[in-house]
């Protein structure tokens with residue numbers, strides 16, 4: 001009898017259910033005798049032994065459904081070894097749940113934080129296989145994560161819609177895209193939506209240069225401008241600050257996010273008002289796009305393949321366009337940032353997009 005647990009952890013994204021389904025369907029095809037357990041709400045369910053035995057019908061009809069049928073939660077890696085007021089040894093509790101269910105493998109779907117804990121479980125002797133999911137696309141060791149393309153589609157759609165109203169009114173608009181500490185989503189949605197300015201955390205901006213890009217457009221007779229700004233974007237000045245100094249500086253500015261700070265600062269250059277649009281969690285919601293359905297199914301099936309081979313302690317990555325096992329050790333704790341000299345950045349610059357640098 002083969003026994004496999006599946007959990008989804010961290011912020012959700014499109015394609016999680018498609019990946020769960022891919023793993024399960026490929027496992028049912030491979031084994032006559034298999035039990036699959038769904039762990040509820042990520043590591044929280046693993047710690048609290050909150051799980052349910054899944055049946056084949058649980059995995060039907062979920063390919064196109066957003067969110068995760070297993071639920072998810074954020075359980076910070078840095079607190080995993082800390083015993084809190086409830087006196088629970090979280091690592092020990094997770095291992096006990098794995099032992100109780102006699103799991104031959106635990107399939108873990110998540111982003112950066114999730115992968116640090118998955119690696120910790122590997123170090124503790126738990127057989128794990130992981131899948132890279134996040135709209136941020138910031139996971140080391142894979143060309144792409146599922147969820148990213150769906151979020152890019154939504155982000156580009158938001159910019160498209162803002163474009164028409166910005167044009168009608170001759171306004172400057174800032175669209176703030178998610179992405180945490182990296183700019184993949186803002187870069188791709190920005191290029192796809194024809195943004196005039198794209199600001200990324202990887203390329204700290206000079207406000208005068210951003211302003212100059214707006215003034216140049218006005219001189220060219222273009223009354224409107226669109227800025228696609230990553231939520232983690234920061235100015236050159238901010239980039240030089242330590243964590244605490246930055247937090248104090250931003251608190252003093254009294255704005256909820258970068259888009260609002262920029263809107264204030266850009267008024268002198270914009271020749272009028274600067275409007276803000278923050279689509280927020282909209283970018284993580286709804287059905288996965290067809291690209292993510294295919295990617296998540298492919299990675300899910302690959303996870304089942306690695307389980308068959310007894311290949312544990314790896315993430316199913318897309319490496320140069322093919323699925324490959326990537327050692328968890330090399331993934332955990334490493335961010336995949338947008339390289340300043342990437343083809344996408346260079347191409348955008350060549351077509352006149354300003355990065356404020």
Ligand code: F6P
Nearest residue numbers: 011111134135136178179180284
């Ligand atoms: O990691 C995915 C993500 O959507 C980031 O882009 C964003 O910064 C963060 O999660 C938001 O997290 P939460 O949903 O916990 O507020």
